Amino acid sequence: MSHKQSAGGLGPPASLQKRIVRLILGILIIIGFIGFLSNIERITGKSEVIQVLQEKDIYVGGWYWDIIDEVAEATDFMRGALKRGNNTSED
Structure with missing residues (x-):
């Protein structure tokens, strides 16, 4: 071997x-x-869109974080609604 x-x-x-x-x-x-x-x-x-965003000093990352915050708020709301729904069905 x-x-x-x-x-x-x-x-x-x-x-x-x-x-x-x-x-x-x-x-x-x-x-x-x-x-x-x-x-x-x-x-x-450079693309024209990127150039305009840089010239106008627009921070596009802020849009992303706004969406993330909205999703987090919606998730918290749904969790709360599900907890309330489970509590009322048990009573």
Whole structure:
């Protein structure tokens, strides 16, 4: 029985040097991807909508958080209504 057969078909583990090189390459790929995404606006050119929002100093993240707050309030209301409904049906 060879080493490959006893290890479930896998070869011997990679050397420490190969594992370190793979780790460094993985980190560099992630850093490159983040760098690319952060500069994609310059690469592709600004859209007119983004440019107008930036010129007017409009924070679009605020719209997102308003919606999140509305959903949270609606969820709390529904939980309260369900609790009241369960309490009245038990009496």
